[in-house]
Amino acid sequence: MELPRKILVGDNVISDLGNFIMDINNGISSVIIISGETVRNKIEDNIKKSFEKSHIRNYWFIRKDASFETVSKIKIEIEGLKPDIILGIGGGKSVDVGKMIAYSIKKPFISIPTSASHDGISSPFVSLKGSNKPYSIKVNTPIGILADIKLISEAPPRLLSSGCGDLIGKLTAVKDWELARDDNNEYFGAYSAYLAKLSADIIMNKSKELLLNESGVRTIIEALISAGVAAGIAGSSRPCSGSEHLFSHALEFITHGNCGLHGERVGLGTIIMSKLYGMDFEAIIAVLENVKAPVKANQLNLTEKDVVQSLLIAQDLRPERYTILSKTKLDKKTASELAKSAKVI
Secondary structure, three states, X not given: OOOOOEEEEEOXXXXXXXXXXXXXXXXXXXXXXXXXXXXXXXXXXXXXXHHHHHOOEEEXXXXXXXXXXXXXXXXXXXXXXXXXXXXXXXXXXXXXHHHHHHHHOOOOEEEEEOOOOOHHHOOOEEOXXXXXXXXXXXXXXXXXXXXXXXXXXXXXXXXXXXXXXXXXXXXXXXHHHHHHHHHHOOOOXXXXXXXXXXXXXXXXXXXXXXXXXHHXXXXXXXXXXXXXXXXXXXXXXXXXOOHHHHHHHHHHHHXXXXXXXXXXXXXHHHHHHXXXXXXXXXXXXHHHHHOOOOOOHHHHOOXXXXXXXXXXXXXXXXXXXXXHHHHOOOOHHHHHHHHHHOOOO
């Protein structure tokens, strides 16, 4: 079981990053920062001051994308610097690249999200381009997470909506895990499943107010952190990722990534899988609409063919992961009927 050692959520806490790092380990003297260009331009001065006060040397590297090629390139660039810790600052791409680099050079990692678009900010998983696996790869859980609510609130609202979609997906992910327990005698972690579902339930219950103020942003980011922690407790992505995520990965695979944000796709997948489970899929649609997340394929420029094909290949992307799609054998006709009955197409 891997859990973060320290989590700090609050307004303007980015300016206290140096102290945050020293609280985790006061022997740290050198850090590597991974981010995008925009994030660096926005917060570098503030962070540099914090590092100067804490006497921490820092070296900043820009990731152009979230791929294994970028990870390899930055690893070469940082050889000889001998950092004590790796920081990923930004959206999911910067955090994933930072996590992968930290894992590959056996250094601890601190996650500093500037948006709340999915639970990768706290989970022990990364999703990178350039692999033959269109799903997440297990690495190490971040040793620390610093989430500045004011900074995250300034990100495009669509990213928050995506985060809500990713969280709603825990409803069907937990259902799939229960199904695997009942049908295949698979290990089921009741506590981690409960924690993941709790993260979804708070979005279901508070959806009308989440995008109104910074309090709602805090709720979303705390729920995403909790969901990632649930995966750390489980030792797998089971409590957070099921058939709805397989559907999302399939969409990404067949459209070559031209299919919206991760959480947006997961939201669509959750609608479909909840319909398949006989859940109240209409309630899920209403919640996604409340948080301004897409509920129809055409909102992500997806066609009926895209949706049907994704439903047909989703389980094949990860055949060892037993889900409702393992039990329900869909063909083109039944997949189309399912998507239409769920009102996604």
